[in-house]
Amino acid sequence: MPEKTMRDAINEALHQAMEADDSVFVIGEDVAGCNGSPSGKVGEVGGVFGVTSGLYKKFGPDRCIDTPISESAIVGAASGAALVGMRPVAEIMFADFVGVCMDQIVNQMGKFRYMFGGKSKCPAVIRFASGGGFSAAGQHSQSMYQVMTSFPGLKVVIPSNAYDAKGLLLQAIQDDDPVLFFEPKALYQEACEVPDEAYTIPFGEAAFVREGDDVTVVAFGQMVNRAAAAIDALESDGISCDLIDPRTSSPLDEAAILESVEATGRLVVVDESPPRCGLTADIAALVASKAFSALKAPVQMVSAPHSPTPFSPELEAAYIPDVNKVKASIQEVMA
Amino acid sequence: MPEKTMRDAINEALHQAMEADDSVFVIGEDVAGCNGSPSGKVGEVGGVFGVTSGLYKKFGPDRCIDTPISESAIVGAASGAALVGMRPVAEIMFADFVGVCMDQIVNQMGKFRYMFGGKSKCPAVIRFASGGGFSAAGQHSQSMYQVMTSFPGLKVVIPSNAYDAKGLLLQAIQDDDPVLFFEPKALYQEACEVPDEAYTIPFGEAAFVREGDDVTVVAFGQMVNRAAAAIDALESDGISCDLIDPRTSSPLDEAAILESVEATGRLVVVDESPPRCGLTADIAALVASKAFSALKAPVQMVSAPHSPTPFSPELEAAYIPDVNKVKASIQEVMA
Amino acid sequence: MSLPKEKLLRAYRQMKTIREFEERAHAEIMNGQIAGFTHLYTGQEANAVGVCENLGDEDTIISTHRGHGHCIAKGADVIGMMKELFGSSEGLCKGKGGSMHVADMEKGILGANGIVAGGPPISVGAALAAKIRKNGRVAVSFSGDGSVNQGTCFEAMNLAVVLKVPAVFVIENNYYSEHTNISYAVGCDDLKARTESFGFPVFVADGADFFSVYEAAAKAIEHARGGNGPAGVFAETGRFHGHFVGDPQYYRADGELDDLRENSCCLKNFRASMAESGDVSQEELDAIDAEVMALIEQSVTEAKAAPRPTPDQVTSDVYINYSAGSA
Amino acid sequence: MSLPKEKLLRAYRQMKTIREFEERAHAEIMNGQIAGFTHLYTGQEANAVGVCENLGDEDTIISTHRGHGHCIAKGADVIGMMKELFGSSEGLCKGKGGSMHVADMEKGILGANGIVAGGPPISVGAALAAKIRKNGRVAVSFSGDGSVNQGTCFEAMNLAVVLKVPAVFVIENNYYSEHTNISYAVGCDDLKARTESFGFPVFVADGADFFSVYEAAAKAIEHARGGNGPAGVFAETGRFHGHFVGDPQYYRADGELDDLRENSCCLKNFRASMAESGDVSQEELDAIDAEVMALIEQSVTEAKAAPRPTPDQVTSDVYINYSAGSA
């Protein structure tokens, strides 16, 4: 099977979804690029991370739509089009920019169906580049998915590799509910085997990245690889772990996590967001309430500290959980 | 001591803070009211909930400032004024409207100090009317404080009674960090004894509303009274509970909660927000990681379900945790 | 302006229906029969009807917190709406939305909206869909004089121009946002000019006169439908009630409300205009009045008798394909 | 326009400092010495300096993602800034902010800002404080031609007019927001007019000409300082680099960059103007060039030698009075 980066896998998913269904279009800042510019090279950019590249040239200006810097209007444009039958995929450049369009996501798109008594559907996808790793400091490094998970009506996807990213995005686009799709930007260049043909991965089904008996490790997005590395490093110490990548935080595959903890009796949850009201707490609380009797040790949470993301590479490296921190937590929960 | 409603207690705190310090001013929609109106009755309104009443008449147009409907600009106006030495208290009418000004709260106000290397201070307070109980449906009933707790740099206050509201608001105004102050609107008319003079309540110090041996109940805001009622009802069954009202979710009085659980071995957490990545999970996870060995039973979380707030009174009553649900959880954790 | 009689009768019926729906809702709120926050549209009926009489079912509108009028004008079922206000599970939104979230996708009503200026960006999306599909539809959003100061409203107007979509922005200037006058909240002297400076034509209307609004809206909608990008309608109007039910209205001048009801009543104006033109007789209008009153009465009777929602309904309708319970 | 010689020398020095800071930062980024996202201001120096030469330390500015120029022009310590870009704990922000968050409260620099149009609302707040304190200060925010389409920017402009505060909105039109031309992203034909429609005067400047910007800014600032409410400056300018370091700049016309460097260089223009007026000799300017080059060299040398932050510093500076660790 060919290897593809996460960027290319997502790009391929977009191409395939747009080919298959003419109600799919992409919209966002510079998703085409060079509009209005004297070079005339419209479509040459394909998003600041290159994820939408080629779409303008293949599908034209009605289906790959550049916008002004107006995130609220972008999300509204997507949700309004979705309400009347389209399947838009909007790009919000950085997940941090949820700040300038949260109402449109949370109070509008995410609540239409409920407020309207189940009589509408809003199959819009909003893509975000999320997370740290670029020395991009406080306003360009946040995950934000933990906060969005809090809001009923939204589905929240966090792929951890190129294969999942493609299948989950194709699922997101054909899903009839609004979906927020968080692409850990540190993974855009990471490659793995990705089939050429279209496929979907259902929401709410976790992936078992490793299987083991001693500890259940749950990790999200960028943290999945690090958790895997930590687990692999501990194999020689005779510690074997389940590594669960929920892939979607909403819906959450509770059963996978609970069953694993029932077997292992130990939980380590890893996420790169800060700790308060985050996914590490969410999963830890789930287990403490629904698999309590299986637990042999305190639950372990590995997250960023309660501080904004720092700029300096050294500080950021200390901020985002690394392999050693995950290892230490696994060792701790085994102690 | 005189009895005062939460509305009056907050109003009194504002009067006293503005008298004591001329750098304090209030700003928001209709905090004065009737500006530009043909009646000439400027200042007659005092906010849609009446919380800022009398301030315009006493302190004039420079210190009780009406604004257009522009929440981002309101928060920015507060944080900018705070950066240059004022102590603004902004009113955002409903907590749900965080959606239209989240960037200014989370990415600006809350991160200045960190991003600027500790060289700035931003002593702004943003007040919100939060929570359910008014049949106000999906866009006017949310708590939002659980989401704000997730963001480092912000302090988050959730008073549960008039006495605390006054003392916490006076603390918030003299605090040098940005503070989000969530006023459960269902409590505005609830009265208790409130001293006439000014006093402060420190942040990060929980209140013990009830003391007992069997179960630790942690409840926030509107839920504190309901939890107290549930506990009182169970007294005759011989169940005695600690009832902890953290009062501030950030900073959180971890020690109070952990010490209590060390003694009781049982935890019930109650909040009116939906469950995912919320405060119930946050506290449950804290206990499961730091007081695990004391736990005798699964942690219990009582929250709204994972759905938007419904309009119909019957639905809303079923949505927001009531005394019976808290009782049932306490009984369950004792079973 | 001369319109077919059938259209005249319908326009009057719609305005009257809104008026009576609102007045009756008001009474039921005062009786404690209707919960929640309700904002009445009484006095502004000609705006909604003047606009919506230019639209078909396939065109969309998106409304505001003051949404009853727009929804009725666009064809929402009045009985279903009354049931919704009463919170019945048979309401248009099964009792989950209430006054601020009345919606009906079948009728192109993308919802009332509790967030000031929440609607315009969404409406631009509906307009964008129309442009992509080349189906000739237009998407109308309603905004108030206060709403136009919200960032999302500006963004929507600019984006609509950039994408040249058939979005129509209807601004109803009733002079107040809650308790604040437009002369305070809108900094510039000329809101119409500020709106036009975004790059689309805005047509002015007398919001107490159905014909005036109808004509202005016709121009704006024709502009948009013709592929020329967005357009606006700017109507001066007045609300006869407070901002919300229970508002003491400290902001009103002495006699302002009497004056409004006396001189800015679209129903009176319509009757006067019919009396002058002779197109429709007063008796015909009286007959409509009677039918409307009966319909509203029926809506309340049915709403009171309608089934109440049950607790199990709290968690349905959150998602289409997985239950909220398991989330 | 004739300015005291001292002022002329300082203006040139500031522009040259920005230019060399940026060019050197560019080189160090290409060398992999500076991490993160960096947006260079080269080519736009006259805008920052023309505005800030009208300001005192007590006045405030708030900048953008492209912030180095504004911060230097307002008096930020160049060595501290270079250290910040290098991520040292001795940087202006202790290495926590980086290029996009350079700030200095003492100098009235309320920060560069990574959020497009994050600044204008905050600047209105600083202006409001000045109005309340009646201390005669003004608050300036910088925005780009792309930034002006963000809702927060509109809200800030309207609020500034409503509150009649001494806020000055400086719009630098460098024709591009990232890869998109203003002719696409700003829907209307006349951005200056759209801005003025909010209700304040906007003064136009040639952003390649220090004197032009200085004069326009002087008028705007005088207007604001005089208690007449906000004012604007609209400058046409050009950036000599890509949007970010590494940008392939597909949007440029053939020869556009050469043309900009040739014909829109504020340093060249300044020298030409001095040659004409004779106010300052070319030798004096050469001497400044040499001093600036030395300063920049020193800043890089110091930045490379400066201490690196340690992991324990991650959690400090989150709050003033409780440690983040215990949160």
Ligand SMILES: Cc1ncc(C[n+]2csc(CCOP(=O)(O)OP(=O)(O)O)c2C)c(N)n1
């Ligand atoms: C974002 C937001 N801010 C504030 C409110 C509270 N609010 C509801 S209606 C209203 C006034 C709206 O005024 P206008 O747009 O003129 O409409 P009108 O009420 O006059 O119809 C306000 C401030 C809200 N619902 N949403």
Ligand SMILES: Cc1ncc(C[n+]2csc(CCOP(=O)(O)OP(=O)(O)O)c2C)c(N)n1
């Ligand atoms: C809210 C938000 N949206 C998008 C971005 C990404 N972004 C950074 S700079 C920029 C372009 C800004 O253009 P302009 O305002 O013209 O300033 P210039 O870069 O030309 O100086 C964009 C889209 C951002 N930082 N913040």
Ligand SMILES: [Mg+2]
């Ligand atoms: Mg109004």
Ligand SMILES: [Mg+2]
């Ligand atoms: Mg630009």
